[in-house]
Amino acid sequence: MPARTATLLAGLALGLAGCTGGSADGDFEGEEAAVAEAIAEFEASATRQENAAEICRDSLSRELAERLDADGTRCATEIRQAIADADLYDIEVVDVEVDGTNATAQARTSVGDQTTSATLMLVEEQGDWRVDGIRDTGG
Numbered sequence: 173m174p175a176r177t178a179t180l181l182a183g184l185a186l187g188l189a190g191c192t193g194g195s196a197d198g199d200f201e202g203e204e205a206a207v208a209e210a211i212a213e214f215e216a217s218a219t220r221q222e223n224a225a226e227i228c229r230d231s232l233s234r235e236l237a238e239r240l241d242a243d244g245t246r247c248a249t250e251i252r253q254a255i256a257d258a259d260l261y262d263i264e265v266v267d268v269e270v271d272g273t274n275a276t277a278q279a280r281t282s283v284g285d286q287t288t289s290a291t292l293m294l295v296e297e298q299g300d301w302r303v304d305g306i307r308d309t310g311g
Contacts, residue, residue, distance in 0.1 A: 204268040207275045207294055210301035211265055224251040233295045233304040263290075275301060278309075 200208045214231040217223045228237045228247035240247040267278040273296040281288050293305040 200265075200268055203270040203275070207268045207270060207277055207301050208265045210294060210303070211263070211277055211279070211292060214303050215263055224248040224255065227251050230300075231303055233297060233302040235295075236302075236304050273297075 210231075214227070217227050217231055225248040228240070228251060232240075232247070237247045240250045264280045265277050266280055269276050275294040275296075277292045277294065279290045279292060281290055289309040291307045291309050292303060293307070294301045295304045296302075
């Protein structure tokens, strides 16, 4: 598996691992609330491997799904594997910034006593916010 796909999947595993339920720290309004809700829906759909095709179709940007398909495997296969490899994390959205059809969300993730930070990049496609990438930004 090429390095860029492995890195991307590690980031997706972080996001997909949020099957304990996420929360938003603060009151988001307007498009910021829509972005936070998209993250919550992404997280909720990632509780079972059988949702992998749904995640590719409804939660990921077309470009991200195509990148996952481009390395000789299918997006759903990659997502199933990311879910299988993921630990149980809790993801809490703490800040959202929207710039036109792009958004970034800062989140805290925790498993046990360990807390780290992540940045989720989202794009708006056909009126819906979709995850375009996830980057672990450390503790």
